[in-house]
Amino acid sequence: MQPLYQARDRIEAQLLRDFLDRHSIETLVFGDYLSGAVGELPADIYPTLWLINDADLERARALLMRFQSETGSRHAAAPWACPVCGEEVQGDFDLCWNCGQGRPGRQ
Ligand SMILES: [Zn+2]
Known part of the structure; x- marks a missing residue:
């Protein structure tokens, strides 16, 4: 299982x-x-979609981008690098999906 996307609601x-x-x-x-x-609870807890099959990851990411452009619900956010573990995190996430560290510069 892999985290795919952190939703607004x-x-x-x-x-x-x-x-x-x-x-x-x-x-x-x-x-x-x-x-x-x-x-x-902290306000930054949002529903997160997890992939059941890791093999779907690339396809799911492509579909996610399509979903976002079709719904227009999100602006593309730049990825950010986790200051703790160095993992690159998609801009849509406010938490590092590897270690849980919050995005730097955000309260
Ligand atoms: Zn991290």
Whole structure:
């Protein structure tokens, strides 16, 4: 399993999940169950889509870009390098998916 995308909210997560499902890519959404208790949690916890099959990663990323351009819901954000582990993180993520470090310069 691999993290694919951090959604703005559970609706976007569900839309993307349906979109990928139509292309035979299975995903799970983690985090949306937290919505009910959001007042007690850091505001930067968003639903995250995880790929069930790692082999789908390249195709899923291509579909994700198509999804984003079709929905116009996101502007392309530049990737950033994690200051802790050096992993390159997609601009859509505010947390390093390798070690969980937050994006530098953001509160
Ligand atoms: Zn990291």
